[in-house]
Amino acid sequence: MKAIVQDTYGSADVLGMEDVDMPVIGDDDVLVRVRAASLHVGDWHVMTGRPYLMRAMGFGLRAPGTRVRGTDVAGVVEATGRGVTRFRPGDEVFGTCDGSLAEYARAGQDGLAPKPARLTFEQAAAVPVSALAALQALRDAGGVRAGQKVLVIGASGGVGTFAVQLAKAFGAEVTGVCGTTALDLVRSIGADHVVDYTREDFAATGVRHDLIVDTAGNRPLSHLRRALTPRGTLVIVGAEGGGRWLGGTDRQLRALLLSPFVGQRLRGLISKGNREDLALLGELVGAGTVTPVVDRTYALADAAEAIRYLHRGHTRGKVVVTP
Template sequence: MKAIVQDRYGSSDVLELRDIGTPSPGSGEVLIAVRGAAVDAGVWHLMSGRPYLLRLMGYGLRAPKVPVRGREVSGRVEAVGEGVSAFRAGDEVFGICEGSFAEYATARQDKLAHKPAGLPLEEAAALPISGLTALQALRDAGRVRPGHRVLVIGAAGGVGTLAVQLAKAFGAHVTGVCSTAKTELVRGLGADEVIDYTREEFADGTRHYDLVLDTAGNRSLSHLRRALTPRGTLVIIGGEGGGRWLGGMERILRAALLNPFVRHGLKGFMAVELQADLEVLGRYVEEGALSPAVQYTCPLAGAPEAIDRQHRGEARGKILITP
């Protein structure tokens, strides 16, 4: 089968389209004929091996432990391993795996869900990681409630486009922050207000929010806190920039240290890969409250450029890879 493979860490130049062996499902796993794979922020980090903390977390010290890139996936179940009871051959699924930028991939059954009705199979790949992040950041970390004023920074990104829609589904008044070229997209997702950060400052002291979701990762805590109500909550989703060892995690650590001493809730956040929440996302799609914003699709050979575009912040919603 064909796959996007890397033997060493580095820029997108280390990625190669190769023919490799088709994997076999182990116990509790299924083999998926991939129909869609999506580019999330973590793909660049796994490709580059930065921040270095990532390597220490078990992804490989000197080279990637898993050479095939991609984690978000959708497709049809081709075969099932021993002990799999939730899926059978022919089922259409979406979820999380290791190595989705390929014609076939294996995934644990507890990290998959049935594709929601009415959603094209390829587009279902845009939901898993970005969707879980948006859902859990709002519901669990942010504890959003009807009537809350929510500010989504990076509202046109993969997480942001889903967070805007989910916050509206929770009954919040939603303001999205993005650049000029992306304002119509964010407005079309249902945002009540859109702030073009190139022309307007969202933390000018005149507007305050019960919950701020920062998916952009490049503003200081003091700056972000100016946009909060006196008891408001800031949720930092990942982070970019920073040093080579910790990267954007430095802001999350500072937030954790400062949190006990201020009235604001300052929370760093990383999603948990729960099958039950994949099913929740599917229900929101079937109810018409959630729809992936897909910028474009490209073949496997286009994956290196797609990763670069996502990392440069050029993507509007999600970029899909279709083997």
């Protein structure tokens, strides 16, 4: 099969399309014929090997531990292992897998859910990692409740577009922070208010929020805290910026260290995929409560350019790759 592979850390130039062996599935695995895959910022970090902390966490010290890139997937079940009870060949699925930038990918059955019929494969592939992060930031780390004022920073990005819609589904009053060209998009997905960060400082408006979900990754904690109520919660999603060793994780660490000494709750987020949350997201998108936003779609051969576009940081929703 054809797949996007890399043998060393580096820029998108290290990616290439090659013919490789088909994945071998275990007893609890599913072989998926990939119809679409989507990218998230973690793909960039795994590709570059930065921050270096990632290498020590098991991604490979000198070279990537796995050759084929990509995690988010939507496709059709081709085969199942002996222990798989939830799927059979021909089922349309979405979720997370090993190496989705390929014609076929291996996934654990608990990492997949039935694809909602109303979604295209491209839309379904846009859901898993980013929507899981948004859901867990709001519900688990943020404790969102109906009637709260929620601020989503980076509201037009992959996680941000899901966070805006999910916060509305939880009954919150939502303000989205984004650039000028994305204001209409953020309004269209349900934000009650929008702030153009190129023209206005959300911390200087006088409005204080019960919960801030920061997906943009570079503002000082002191600045973010000025937009919180005295007992509000800040959830930092992702770890952008910073140095080569820790990247932006140092900002999350500072938030955790400061939190016990202030009235506000300051938290980082490491989202984790699980069967229950993926099923819940499938229900929400299936009902039309949440709609994935797809910015651009690239062919598999152009995956390197897709990752370059993602890294520029001005995407509106998700970037999708199709074999």
